[in-house]
Amino acid sequence: MKLLRTIQLDASDSFIFERPAEPGEWAVSGAFAFGRSDPANLQGKARTGFRAGFLGLTSLGRSTLAQIVEASEADRRGAVEMLANQLVTHFGAPDHATARFAADEEIDFATSLCGHSSGTLVAVTRRIENGAIREEFRTLRPREGVGHARAFEFLEVVGEESALDEHLDLAGLRGAHG
Numbered sequence: 001m002k003l004l005r006t007i008q009l010d011a012s013d014s015f016i017f018e019r020p021a022e023p024g025e026w027a028v029s030g031a032f033a034f035g036r037s038d039p040a041n042l043q044g045k046a047r048t049g050f051r052a053g054f055l056g057l058t059s060l061g062r063s064t065l066a067q068i069v070e071a072s073e074a075d076r077r078g079a080v081e082m083l084a085n086q087l088v089t090h091f092g093a094p095d096h097a098t099a100r101f102a103a104d105e106e107i108d109f110a111t112s113l114c115g116h117s118s119g120t121l122v123a124v125t126r127r128i129e130n131g132a133i134r135e136e137f138r139t140l141r142p143r144e145g146v147g148h149a150r151a152f153e154f155l156e157v158v159g160e161e162s163a164l165d166e167h168l169d170l171a172g173l174r175g176a177h178g
């Protein structure tokens with residue numbers, strides 16, 4: 001079985017989310033966390049969390065990316081129990097049985113996103129459409145023999161090997177225009 005874990009390729013999550021998730025937490029989409037508010041009225045970091053953040057189950061922080069990982073049935077049960085506890089404590093679930101049922105469904109949904117090989121990264125994009133929250137997921141795979149890169153790293157563009165090397169002289173431009 002496979003589940004999602006939060007991952008940080010660089011420190012950007014700590015700048016863009018109100019509360020960043022810790023790397024390695026079990027993760028779910030977490031759209032339910034916006035059920036009590038009007039996402040259209042969110043501003044700043046809260047809006048960024050709505051638009052593009054997975055929910056880490058331990059911290060209730062957000063992560064831009066989640067990674068598909070191998071998991072045991074015990075891991076799944078632990079994730080369900082952790083989420084159920086969070087639903088009672090922080091999201092107003094009326095009792096633990098109701099929370100466990102909702103958590104089980106949320107973990108099932110997260111598992112349904114794990115139809116790719118372990119190590120694959122998953123990103124989410126959310127929006128409001130006709131009064132409902134809509135989510136789209138995309139996967140990012142590392143190149144063969146290469147681990148995950150930092151989130152903001154310049155890579156060679158395939159098919160542009162013959163492009164001329166360009167050198168931009170910023171000091172020279174300043175002198176010419178200043």
